[in-house]
Amino acid sequence: MAERAASSAQQTLGRRRLELLGLGAAAALLLSRPDLATLAAGLGLFLWGMALLEESIKRLSGGTLDRWLHGATRHPARAIGVGALATALVQSSSLITLLAMSFVSAGLVTLPGAIALLFGANLGTTTGAWLIASFGLRFDLAQYAMPLLALGLLGRYRLSGALAGVAGLLLGIGLLFLGIDFMKLGFEAWRDGIRLDGLSGERLWHWPLLVLIGVVATVVMQSSHATLLLTLTALATGQLPYLPALAIAIGANIGTTVTAVLGALSAGAAARRLAGAHVVFNLATAAVALLLLVPLAWLVDALAARVGLAETAWPLKLALFHTLFNLLGIVLMLPWIGHLARWLERRFPDPVRLPLTQARYLDSAALNHADTAVGAMEQECRRLDRRAYHLLCTAILLPSADVIGHPPQRQAVDAAIEPAAWPAVNARYHERIKPLLGEILAFQARIDVPLTEVQQAQLEALQGQTLRMVEAVRFGEVLQRSLLRHAARLSPLREAHDDLRMALAVGLNRLAEGGSSNDIAAPLDEVRRHWQHEMAQRLREHRLDPWLASSLMNDLHQASRLMAALADSPPSA
Template sequence: MVGVVATVVMQSSHATLLLTLTALASGQLPYLPALAIAIGANIGTTVTAVLGALSAGVAARRLAGAHVIFNLVTAVVALALLVPLAWLVDAIAELAGLAETAWPLKLALFHTLFNLLGIVLILPWISRLAAFLERRFPEPTRLLPTQARYLDPAALNHADTAVNAMEQECRRLDRRAYHLLCSAILMPSAEVIGRPPERRSVEAPIAPDTWPLVNARYHERIKPLLTEILTFQARIDVPLTEAQQQRLEMLQSRTLRMVEALRFGEVLQRSLLRHSARMSPLREAHDDLRLAVATGLNRLADEQEGQTIAAPIDEVRRHWQEEMARRLRSHHLDPWLASSLMNDLHQASRLIAALAEPSPP
């Protein structure tokens, strides 16, 4: 109990052990009680963990629970085996050539031994312990897709955690935007992200009714999350290093450019849906355009350079500008449709340009 109380009061098991070592070395404390205080100091650390987890998330409460269980189990076993463990410490000390009265070194050895004992006891039960803690501290009611996952108010207390929370949430927004941009060009994201898109993917039949409209999905999944991200960033009121400030500015710039690309994708999708029939005069050009944008998105996901990302759509745009002029001269393309295609190529170029724009230094 002395070890528990001292650790709780001083908020440090190391301070308790240092005082115990001093008292033991000066002869003011017997050997076995000193060992018991070392065990109590380990129990005292659980109070700090519990207090810290009260206002934290589910994961922190689970970790604090594991910390309490580990230390309590270790303490119970160590107290039950206190005398045998003391004998073991004496035996090891003798083998190591320590003096019989080297109490501080023996106390340090004992502290190490009973922590190793705890590891040996708990390690085989980690999976069951994790399952128990997950049942004891379940996740809250499942968040709606529009809600932030990492923007915990507790993260605002420290610059590192605030910036890390922003990075994680912005990555979630990026993933949603990638999927929605794939919908904008009427291609499954599995055919775009993770592997180079293929010609057969864009030439497949298109069922317009099966594709979610970009504008509706943007207001459902993107805008609410973007609002939470911007609100969280505005609430960061702790001192930031220059590198952290630049990182936040880069994240905001990239996120806003991603949203800008979605607005271009919204316009592009409407035209692609109108001319999605296999016999449409614009289907061939649209297939080239969709493949070029898909290739740019694929390269963007691989974090390639802006020029590499924009190259496919630039090539398609040059080709179809020449091809439109040829078909107009030969009366194989209606001028009204030609103007629609010109606008679609322009929207696709603006979409990729928004994504490929270099981040601020």
């Protein structure tokens, strides 16, 4: 044990030394090349701005974006349109992709609907290239960046609530503008130093290499926008030929799949299916675009001429190409969404049988966003409620098939009881309820995204309902022991116990069917009043032993506590 700890410490120390060595080498390079430092600073500011922009939009939306996307997934065409529009607004296909994965993991949407949303996100991300080509490279953004940075920094640390979110939004936009300006300066300084004319595409191996450059750049920076910004800037400054720039843009599209794949590694089968769909779509689209690169470039030239673009407006032409080949991919893949979903379901099947202690919906991907986290909690709490229903049926010595789904019948209650056939509620509780309750509480503790007041109240209500349901099971455990002791047909308490079991069965049935608190508790209230009067009468007539009467009083009390806990728990669908 000590040797393993020492070995781990040495590995950590070695890794830190390598990191420090790498930082030192990078610092030396940047100090010796101010132009490279300017370019790297611009890239860093751009990525920082993107992260702030995404965070601020998530905070300001207050779950609205989540609900909007969720509602759109019911129809493929609508899902594509809403996915494209949402990505254009937030300028982050990664955010929409992770949202879609969260929806699928939480069981809130179907796989085909999420795939269509993903297709739309790919189309929406092309708006970033249009914005950079239209404004970022044609205007001096630094003069707009400084006021935005000043307002954003002051507001972020002085304001709270929605105003702080607006300040974060301004700060993110300011950093984006400043990053773009720095990168333009860096590339202008490099104008005569580095050129990529050698990769003009004259040799066949140039094309896969150019695509690979786009893939690697996007993977390293975790942003296709950053890759496209670098490509557009190099194209605008004449350091990169037009057709090779198109190939790099294709590679940037492939690189975006890495975010989905990384997000699915620790997620369940549903998230892996969606990540697989992302990979399939982007690879298929990239392959078609690369094969049709020259015809698509001709089409871009023709369309550019029709709308009045200059022949040398290369950045705008690249943005148009980026949009066209993503549209082409959607047109080709849309008819195959259903087939793709079924293939992925076979490729990444659900576990044949989940362990009794394992949650089904509490996937780590659902923690990325408020609505999906709350939705996953709601789904899992419903599962726990259904287990509790079945266990409560065991507590009153009735098969759940005779209680849940249709009104309970008296003959089921009057049937002979074989005590050995009924497992102890306490053992089943520790096998099936308590571990799942622990997972639910642990998942709730891990929710670390901004919640609206409604969402916070919903989580608190779910927790309260679940704990009351568990409380009812614990009361059922005490009641079951008494019912089993007096299960014989000739037992003096069998008649009262049968009435008690029937009342609880009717209450459970009404709870499962969505009945009100009064409807759930009414049968037991009637039985309790009847047997309190009947017990007093039998005691006076010496037909009931006082010891047994006290047992019956305790059973009625336990049943009342059980039903009170259930009546306070809203019914679960």
